[in-house]
Every structure is written in C-alpha cells, then in structure tokens.
Amino acid sequence: MNQLSIEDLRVSIAEQEIIRGLSLTMPKGEVHAIMGPNGSGKSTLAKVIAGHPDYKVISGTIEMDGENIMELEPDERSRKGLFLAFQYPSEIPGVTIANFLRAAVQARLPEGEELEATDYYAKLYEKMDLLEMDRSFTSRSVNEGFSGGEKKRNEILQLAMLQPKYAVLDETDSGLDIDALKVVAHGVNAMRGPDIGILVITHYQRLLDYIIPDHVHVMVQGRIVRSGGKELALELEEKGYERYETADVGEPAMA
Amino acid sequence: MTNQTAVLDETMEEIDSPPPARAILSNSFEARSPELPAWFREQQQMAWTKFGSLPYPNRKDQPWRFSNVKALDLSGYNFGAPLSQSERDEILERSSGLHQVAGRLIFADDQLLRRDPLPQELLAAGVLLKPLERAIVEHEDLFRRHFMAQPATLGSAKFAALHEAFVTSGTFVYVPRGVEVELPIEIFHWLHGENASVFPHTLLIADELAKVTVIEHFQSAHSDRAGFACGVNDLVVGRGAKLNYVCTQNWNQKALAIQINSTSVERDASAKSLNVHLGGAYSRFESLSRLTGEGARSDLLAVSVADNAQEFDARTLQDHASPHTTSDLLYKNALTDRARNTFGGLIRVEPHAHFTDAYQTVRNLLLSDDAEANSMPGLEILADNVKCSHGATSGQLGENEMFYLLSRGIPASVAKQLLVSGFLNEVVDRLDHPAITGHIHELIEAKFARR
Numbered sequence: 001m002n003q004l005s006i007e008d009l010r011v012s013i014a015e016q017e018i019i020r021g022l023s024l025t026m027p028k029g030e031v032h033a034i035m036g037p038n039g040s041g042k043s044t045l046a047k048v049i050a051g052h053p054d055y056k057v058i059s060g061t062i063e064m065d066g067e068n069i070m071e072l073e074p075d076e077r078s079r080k081g082l083f084l085a086f087q088y089p090s091e092i093p094g095v096t097i098a099n100f101l102r103a104a105v106q107a108r109l110p111e112g113e114e115l116e117a118t119d120y121y122a123k124l125y126e127k128m129d130l131l132e133m134d135r136s137f138t139s140r141s142v143n144e145g146f147s148g149g150e151k152k153r154n155e156i157l158q159l160a161m162l163q164p165k166y167a168v169l170d171e172t173d174s175g176l177d178i179d180a181l182k183v184v185a186h187g188v189n190a191m192r193g194p195d196i197g198i199l200v201i202t203h204y205q206r207l208l209d210y211i212i213p214d215h216v217h218v219m220v221q222g223r224i225v226r227s228g229g230k231e232l233a234l235e236l237e238e239k240g241y242e243r244y245e246t247a248d249v250g251e252p253a254m255a
Numbered sequence: 256m257t258n259q260t261a262v263l264d265e266t267m268e269e270i271d272s273p274p275p276a277r278a279i280l281s282n283s284f285e286a287r288s289p290e291l292p293a294w295f296r297e298q299q300q301m302a303w304t305k306f307g308s309l310p311y312p313n314r315k316d317q318p319w320r321f322s323n324v325k326a327l328d329l330s331g332y333n334f335g336a337p338l339s340q341s342e343r344d345e346i347l348e349r350s351s352g353l354h355q356v357a358g359r360l361i362f363a364d365d366q367l368l369r370r371d372p373l374p375q376e377l378l379a380a381g382v383l384l385k386p387l388e389r390a391i392v393e394h395e396d397l398f399r400r401h402f403m404a405q406p407a408t409l410g411s412a413k414f415a416a417l418h419e420a421f422v423t424s425g426t427f428v429y430v431p432r433g434v435e436v437e438l439p440i441e442i443f444h445w446l447h448g449e450n451a452s453v454f455p456h457t458l459l460i461a462d463e464l465a466k467v468t469v470i471e472h473f474q475s476a477h478s479d480r481a482g483f484a485c486g487v488n489d490l491v492v493g494r495g496a497k498l499n500y501v502c503t504q505n506w507n508q509k510a511l512a513i514q515i516n517s518t519s520v521e522r523d524a525s526a527k528s529l530n531v532h533l534g535g536a537y538s539r540f541e542s543l544s545r546l547t548g549e550g551a552r553s554d555l556l557a558v559s560v561a562d563n564a565q566e567f568d569a570r571t572l573q574d575h576a577s578p579h580t581t582s583d584l585l586y587k588n589a590l591t592d593r594a595r596n597t598f599g600g601l602i603r604v605e606p607h608a609h610f611t612d613a614y615q616t617v618r619n620l621l622l623s624d625d626a627e628a629n630s631m632p633g634l635e636i637l638a639d640n641v642k643c644s645h646g647a648t649s650g651q652l653g654e655n656e657m658f659y660l661l662s663r664g665i666p667a668s669v670a671k672q673l674l675v676s677g678f679l680n681e682v683v684d685r686l687d688h689p690a691i692t693g694h695i696h697e698l699i700e701a702k703f704a705r706r
Contacts, residue, residue, distance in 0.1 A: 050662050078664035090659040094677030104663040
C-alpha cells in the first residue's frame, strides 16, 4: 500500500464541479506527470490533495500509504509526509526563510524536542548549494520580492528540507527561464528515489525533458482521460489536447 | 549576646513594616521629595494647581475621540511604599534586558534600585548618565532649558501636569558634541506595590554631532496588581546628531498607562524612536516630533500586540517647522479578542517648511471578530513643494499566506504567530539594531506564549 491513491474524487467550488470523478494511483518511488490544458482542474487537484479549505469535496477519497487523509488538516497532511510545491507561492513579509523553514522542521520533531541549530543550518546550506542559492537567501522574507525563478527554487528548497513521502509539484516550470528550469529540475531529480513519489503537474512538455516521468496522465475537464508512458508527453506536445477536449467526456460513469 | 540579637530583630521589623503608601490624589499638595531644590518644588506646586484646573478628558474632545476615558479614574492609586531589600533583590534579578550596555539605571516604584555607571572613557568624554534629581541640581541650566520644554498638546496636558507635580526621579542623559556612545543605555522602570503609581521621566540630550541609543523597559513585578504609570520623555537632538530611542512597554494587564513623548530635531539631525506596546489595561501614548532645522529627520515607529480587553490609544504629531525636513511614521497593531486600538495622527507642515517629505502609515491586523481599530490620520499642509502621504488600513490574516504555512506542516497556532510577527517585523527591523530587535522579538513571542 505504499502509494498515493485518489479514488473517484469529485470537487466543487462555488457550486461548480471542477473535479469530476478522478482516480489516480502513484506508487512510492515513481514520478508521475499530469498534463492537461488550462482549466482542466489540475491546480484544483493539487490544492485539494494538500487540503485547501476553499474547495468542497463532494465525494471520493485520497489515501496516503493506505491512510485516508481527507479529514486531516493541511498541516497534519504535511507532517504525515505530503508536500505541495505551489504554482504561485505566497509572499510572507517579515518572516525569513530561515525562521519559516525552522518552524516547519521543528513541527516534525516529537513534542518537547528542540531543533539542533547547527544540524539544521548544515542541512539547509547543503540543500541551498544543490539549488545554487546564495546563503543570503536565508535572511530574506519568504518569497517577498523574489523573481519567478527564486520563488520556484525556494519551493524546491523546502521540498528538499522536508523530505516528504509524496510531493505534488504544481506548474513548477511556470515563470522559469531555461537556466532556472534546469536548476529546479536538478533539485527535483536529486530527490528521486525509492522513498518518494512525485506528481508533476504541468501544462507543457518541456519540464518533462528534464524531469523524466515514469507515467503520464492526461487530465481534461476534471478527469484522467488517458494514462501511458513518458512517450505520451511527446505525443501531447505534438498533437495537443484538442482530441480529448472535443470528445464528449460528459458526466462520468458512476461506479 | 542575647540582648543584642533582640535589638537587631527589632530594627529588622521596623524596616519590614513601612508606613502606609500615600494616595496620589489629595486635597492639598505635598511635594513627594523634600530633597528636590526649592525652585523645582515650587514648579511642582504650580503643576499640581494646573492639574486641578484642567478638566478630565471627555470623549467628545477630538484628542480623546474613541478613547475609553472611563479608564482614567485615578482614585485609589498611591505612591508605593519603600521596597524591602528582598523585594529589591528580586527585581534586580529579573531586570534582564540587553547583554551589553553602556550604562544602566533600574527603578521600581520610582525608587532607584541600581545604577551601573558609564565606562571611564565615556565619563572622561563628558557623557552624563544621572538620576534626574541629581541632574536638577548639578546641571540646572541644561535641565531647565529642556525639561518638558514642549507643552503636551495632544490631549494629555492634565496628565503632563500631574507628571510634573509628582516626578521625583528618572534618567538624565547628556552626550556632548561629537561624542558617540556605541552601546545602548538601558533603563528599567518597574511597577511593584499594590495600586502603586510611577512617574518615570527620561530626558535625553544629544548635542551637536553626538550619537546615542537609549532603551527603556516598563515592567510590572506582579501580574495581578493594579498600577498607574504616567511618564514623560523629552528627546533633544542637536545639530547633526543621531538619536535612537526604544521603549518596550510591558506593564501587566491591570495597569493604566499614559506616556507622553516630545522629540525635537535640529538641523541635519535624525531621531528614530520605536515604541513597543504590549501591556496595560488602557495604555495611551502621545508622541510629538518637531523638526526644527533644515535637513532634520524623524522616524516614528511603533508596534502593539493587544489581547483580552486591552486598549491602546496613540496620538501623534509630525510637526515640520523647517524646510527640507523628513518624517516617517509607521505604526502596526495586531489585535485579538476584544482588544481596541485607536490612532489619531497629524502631519503639520508649517508655512515656510517647503520641500518637506512626510509619511504616515498605520496598519491594523484584526485577529478576531470582536477586535476594533479606529484610525484617524490627518494632514495640514501650509507650505509648497511638499511630498506627503498618509493612510490607515485594517485587515485580517491572509488566507493564502496561512494555507502556505499550514501546507508546510506548521501548526495553525505557530503559523498565526509567525504571520503576526512577520507583520510587526517590518517595523521592528527598521531599527537596524540586532541586539535590540532580538530582544523585542523575544518579548512579542513571550506574549504569544502566555496565550
């Protein structure tokens, strides 16, 4: 049961159903990509997995290693090993990256145990070096005044520091030039291994040139309409999503 | 031997049971300290008469609009009895502020408990750090010239008169021309006795091209004793001088506090003040910054964290009396539970004060539905070529920011605290003094930890 599995998920916001019976299974140790056109519900899916309060889950389950996480608060999900890299990370004025990450790492320690500062900084600097981030980053306010590339790098830095079991990367390539894209992909690839499952959500194929997925899923109108190997990404790049969109996906069949 | 012991015991008892503390309000005036010079005691007598002649504040008065004037009942407060040796020791033990200071004075119920003098080289350079009552005698000219030289015009004239009538001690700092005091000078004022009142006074004079940083800590020895603090500070910044003033107001939540500041900044000088308001049931802060010479600059910074039914009330005036002057006010307030905050501020640019830059920004962060913030920013511009802006906003914690922190596994209570601290840090970090900002962060965190 070492997998992230989503079963027949239906989600609405403001009375509109955005995810319409989506099922997906990602075993730990694999990298999956979800590709889909704008408005297909990809970002909504990412936020619902993380537990964003704005979305109403109508039905379905999300399980992490066999445990239903639907009733858990976002912070509990995170501490259990879930990570979301945001498409648009929030700016947190006045809170330094060092303090922010320290709070996140501290939250994972047993009650009453204090974080060892030297170990923490050693690890932080190691991960920053990997992502080619200057040390001065730690004293800057989280994402405030960051370039697009800096914001995404900061997301991957958090991913590397928190070492989740499952990570969802929501449009991590947006706002990145080719150099930044390579650095970010390098950071993600360094994380790959048997202890993590990574779900890469993207609109374009280009990120998948650098983060090669084991499986690709096509998401259209709130559902996975096709799954396949990495070659599927190339096919989508060439032929686009039109043929999926024009097909009448209508109401999903009830299980 | 036996006899001698008995005599000693008797003496001890006498010290342990001091006469009952005197009420501050009475029908006739009696100077608190007969040791003060006669001319000053006469001045105090006049101030007492003035206190009696001025009316109590009324909510209909603009300077008291939105204020809870009912909190200003002064009956029941006393001057506090002399502290016993063990009480003094305990307070000294608890007076922990900065690790490194140039000098330090510690007061409790207006009694000077300890004085850590300045290092020899500063004394040799002519820097003065003295209890106020000594400065009145030893530096009468300087004292007379600057002591409460600017009238309290922001509403609390009555309380300024009360302060003047009853001030007996405080701190006098003088930094001579061209002398820089690198480490901060630190002052503690404690409220100790039941219903005790204190009248802390701080007079700071930075002469031409001098540089100095002073931090005051206001604290209560007991969390459950009512008390009244009526303080005044005068900051005088001479030509080209640079003065930083910090006050951490951390009285207990039963205290009634009124603090009146006046700052005057001469040509090319700069003053930066940071007031941190954490304590008090009702705490009013009046701050008047007057820019008297060309090129003068004043930064007025304040943060507050209010919970329960705490009420903070701030009134300010940025008074530009010369051309090419700058003032920048940034106040940030975090409020929860049923707490209230009032801000009334005015930027006044006098007729000849052209090419003035003046800013006034107030931000309120409302963390509960019942918290209330009222802000009244104001401008009065009588000169040309002036850059001014003022604005006050109130808002809640951002949902996206909150979700971002939660999604990293940070528990909601910690996330909230981080966001509030972050909100306040923009102000605190402007001080650009790591030792002091570190201390302030600790105080703010401690307030959260008590919740």
